[in-house]
Amino acid sequence: MDGEGKRGKAVIVGGSIAGISCAHALTLAGWDVLVLEKTPSSPTGSPTGAGLGLNSFSQQIIQSWLPHSQQLLHNTTIPLTIDQNHVTDSEKKVHCALTRDESFNFRAAHWADLHGLLYTALPSDIFLWGHLFLSFHVVDGKGSVIVKAKVLETGKVVEIAGDLLVAADGCLSSIRQKYLPDFKLRYSGYCAWRGVLDFSKIENSETITGIRKAYPDLGKCLYFDLASGTHTGLYELPNKRLNWIWYVNQPEAEVKGTSVTMKVNSDMIQKMQQEAEKVLIPELAKVIKETREPFLNFIYDSDPLEKIFWDNVVLVGDAPLLTVLEAQTCPY
Ligand SMILES: Cc1cc2nc3c(=O)[nH]c(=O)nc-3n(C[C@H](O)[C@H](O)[C@H](O)COP(=O)(O)OP(=O)(O)OC[C@H]3O[C@@H](n4cnc5c(N)ncnc54)[C@H](O)[C@@H]3O)c2cc1C
Known part of the structure; x- marks a missing residue:
């Protein structure tokens, strides 16, 4: 010493x-x-x-x-004061609120920020x-x-x-x-598709007006949507970005290299987008479809x-x- x-x-x-x-x-x-x-x-x-x-x-x-x-932490994050859970009817493509907690005290940041x-x-x-x-x-x-x-x-x-x-x-x-x-490591049985949509140049697009209508408290709310065998999370990040995460049950893949993040190809992305259109509400499926470079985390625990x-x-x-x-x- x-x-x-x-x-x-x-x-x-x-x-x-x-x-x-x-x-x-x-x-x-x-x-x-x-x-x-x-x-x-x-x-x-x-x-x-x-x-x-x-x-x-x-x-x-x-x-x-x-x-x-x-002040820097406040400038780098946005407050999430509401936690709301929905249930999604994948056949009718609608969702409705199950629970809402207005005393949530989280802040959302982008990892890189x-x-x-x-x-x-x-x-x-x-x-x-x-x-x-x-x-x-x-x-x-x-x-x-x-x-x-x-x-x-x-x-x-x-x-x-x-x-x-x-x-x-x-x-x-x-x-x-x-x-x-x-x-x-023990594979948990599911993985997470994730992505961040930068909407700074498409603020008035159908995608963004649609998602704001379906999730009116975006900007202050952490949304979870439960659907059959799956669930999603959605919240806004600073600088006009939307963060989404979609959990999917699937068998363990062979994850190469030293990461539990799998490199995804365009075929996998296309299949994921098609599946999103089948099980999620259309407004969320659209956000997922327009996100550049979504990625896939295999979830492990011990x-x-x-x-x-x-x-x-x-x-x-x-x-x-x-x-x-x-x-x-x-x-x-
Ligand atoms: C789907 C998902 C969502 C998540 N969401 C959240 C969330 O909302 N909030 C939250 O708090 N956490 C979240 N987490 C968990 C969080 O991402 C991890 O706990 C966190 O990233 C772990 O950070 P770490 O620094 O321990 O590891 P890592 O981020 O994996 O960093 C390890 C570092 O070590 C370096 N390294 C490895 N080997 C060597 C070597 N031999 N020599 C030199 N460098 C090396 C790597 O390059 C890397 O930079 C989430 C995780 C997942 C999978």
């Missing part, structure tokens, strides 16, 4: 929402922080990134990290982009940790010493795998881990926490 006021040096693997949040929390707690992220530059998106709902506790924590610019806000509030020199974490070992009777990473641009392997290793490397965490080699830290290594974010989405407290 370093001298006065400093707790030591933390090496964080993963510069997504969990990693960047830890960078804030640890910096405030007096740690020197270094973030290793394999993507080549500060991302403007994420495999799991579209709309993000922030409950009041998340809002409070994020505000505490932005002491000089509290929230990430950008948190990123720019930190010194840029604590981020090492384009650094692929390879391995680590604990030394000095658990006193410190040596991390090996590959600089992707040059192929050079570098060693970084720290006092704490934070694994924020997502649900496929290789650091978790080292401690829990038998751990396996039983809670018995342990999330070993020696001076700790798992954060999705690395330790895999629960089915309905069990979480965020709006999806």
Whole structure:
């Protein structure tokens, strides 16, 4: 550990929402922080990134990290004060309200905006982009940790010493795998089509007037529509964008690579749009059809881990926490 006021040096693997949040929390707690992220530059998106709902506790924590610019979180998000659930009749293509909670206290952000806000509030020199974490070992009777990473641009392997290793490397965490080699993700049985429609240039179109008529409280409401064997979520994001999510039960696909987000081709998108026209109300199916680059998340979970830290290594974010989405407290 370093001298006065400093707790030591933390090496964080993963510069997504969990990693960047830890960078804030640890910096405030007096740690020197270094973030290793394999993507080549500060991302403007994420495999799991579209709309993000922030409950009041998340809002409070994020505000505490932005002491000089509290207004920024408000500018980056919009308040969702209503939570309304509908039931959809897929044959008649109509929906009606089931429940309505007017004391909802969430804010909606786009993943990239929230990430950008948190990123720019930190010194840029604590981020090492384009650094692929390879391995680590604990030394000095658990006193410190040596991390090996590959600089992707040059192929050079570098060693970084720290006092704490934070694994924020997502649900496929290789650091978790080292401690829990038998751990396996469990497919939940469903996946989520997701997308964000930018309507800034089509505000007066039939699609937007139609969706506003069908969902009159868009802009302040989180809508859920339950239909037979499926459900959807819809809410507005800042800067004239609509975030939608459509859960579909289906067998597990072979998800290649290191992500639970599947690369989708135009055939899959077309089939999804046709299915949307069959089961959803036409106003929502139209929004889905007009969304560019929708993507597909396969949803995995696991039983809670018995342990999330070993020696001076700790798992954060999705690395330790895999629960089915309905069990979480965020709006999806
Ligand atoms: C359909 C769906 C909807 C959701 N909606 C919400 C919501 O509304 N609100 C909410 O709070 N949450 C929501 N979530 C959950 C949320 O998206 C995740 O909990 C969150 O993205 C996890 O962040 P993370 O930083 O832990 O992991 P990730 O975002 O997966 O980041 C892991 C990072 O680690 C990096 N990395 C991995 N391996 C290495 C390596 N070897 N070397 C260097 N870097 C590495 C990756 O490049 C990546 O940047 C949703 C999830 C899904 C699937």
